[in-house]
Amino acid sequence: MTYAWTQRLDKDWTSVPKLRHNLWTSFEDTPETTYLTVSHGKFAVPTAEAQLFLKMRGFCTGHHSRSEVIRRSGLEADRAENILSSLEEAGVFRPAYQPFQALDAANLRETLLSACRIWSEQMAETNIAVDIMAGKGTPQTVIGWMLETYHYIRTFPEAIQVAADAADGELRETLHAYAAQERGHEAFVLRTLRGLGLDTAEVESSVPLVSTRLIDLLMREMFAETPCSALLLARIVEAAELDDEDIGAFQAAVARQYGFPDDALEPFFEHSRIDEGLGHALLAERNQHLITVGSEAALHRLVNRLHDIKHAFDLQKLEIVHYYNNVGNYVPRQFVDYFAI
Known part of the structure; x- marks a missing residue:
């Protein structure tokens, strides 16, 4: 069985945010730190910041503009933009599309x-x-x-x-x-x-x-x-x-x-x-x-x-x-x- 999956892959993912596969993990012995794992590495993030981002994460599907993601999250705009920018700098946004042959x-x-x-x-x-x-x-x-x-x-x-x-x-x-x-x-x-x-x-x-x-x-x-x-x-x-x-x-x-x-x-x-x-x-x-x-x-x-x-x-x-x-x-x-x- 195959799925009817049709989303375009050649978008500018910084404008319509969509991320690499990302895992957020915290541990009982260090609750102040949350660890973000992506394919190219692991990052330590203050748990308070991580919890703010998770309010946006569910809207980062590639179907909403950056401003719409922030609006839907209910976060203060400048704070939310700073979080998205830091993730962008860390390479957490999806990379640019490449043809399979390349x-x-x-x-x-x-x-x-x-x-x-x-x-x-x-x-x-x-x-x-x-x-x-x-x-x-x-x-x-x-x-x-x-x-x-x-x-x-x-x-x-x-x-x-x-x-x-x-x-x-x-x-x-x-x-x-x-x-x-x-x-x-x-x-x-x-x-x-x-x-x-x-x-x-x-x-x-x-x-x-x-x-x-x-x-x-x-x-x-x-x-x-x-x-x-x-x-x-x-x-x-x-x-x-x-x-x-x-x-x-x-x-x-x-x-x-x-x-x-x-x-x-x-x-x-x-x-x-x-x-x-x-x-x-x-x-x-x-x-x-x-x-x-x-x-x-x-x-x-x-x-x-x-x-x-x-x-x-x-x-x-x-x-x-x-x-x-x-x-x-x-x-x-x-x-x-x-x-x-």
Whole structure:
């Protein structure tokens, strides 16, 4: 499926403000500072200034003049203009359009990798495990997280296989190997779920949440058109740089706060260590020469789809919390067959 996306890309983005992809992050231990991340760097911004800009950000769609953006924000005009000017100087506004044929291949690859690094970092910061570690979950949240991880890992190799089947030459061989290395890893999560109190039959007969299915469908859609996107997605979602002390602290926190056995999550982390050892998070960097896109339209769809998948994981987190903590919902989630109606 493709989208009917028609916005012109050759506008003067300083006159009708539209920005590069930008992330604004603040942390509890330094609330006075907000960090702005864009593809070419990270900037420390006073939180008060950041909050003022965010009142304008939603109008920076490329459809409103600079003065209209300021008017809609409700900010004092000079203050708002100063903020926009500072962002312009930092290169946060979208760059000037270049025809696809004029894009430097090496720069294109590095730009894609930079975006993947940003989304990987953001996913790490917003992962449901962070809330679980902080005591913001419940035992049902932990179980739901593992159940959806089971379903995701079970279907992931077949999604990669879609990319491999659509590829040629060295990329095809690389993706076939990647899919083969990922097959069967759901067994580690099944062992984890048994440690959390579930049995094999109920896990294997369960079905994923809609958000987990969405992740799988979005991956397959993207992989079928642009097989090298599987390498880029690996940079976003695969485990990297695991720390044994952090893992130990997480397992201890889960046991202490939610009443599970101390080693219940060990099989899950065993799987993560295997993936780290296989270097899947580095597939894109190690195979940059295989990252090629056939047209400008395909390039834009690729970037948007990677971004969609990142947000599908955000949606999955919300659905896990909602579904598995809603009293009366089936855990695990059940397949609805004909005789169920």
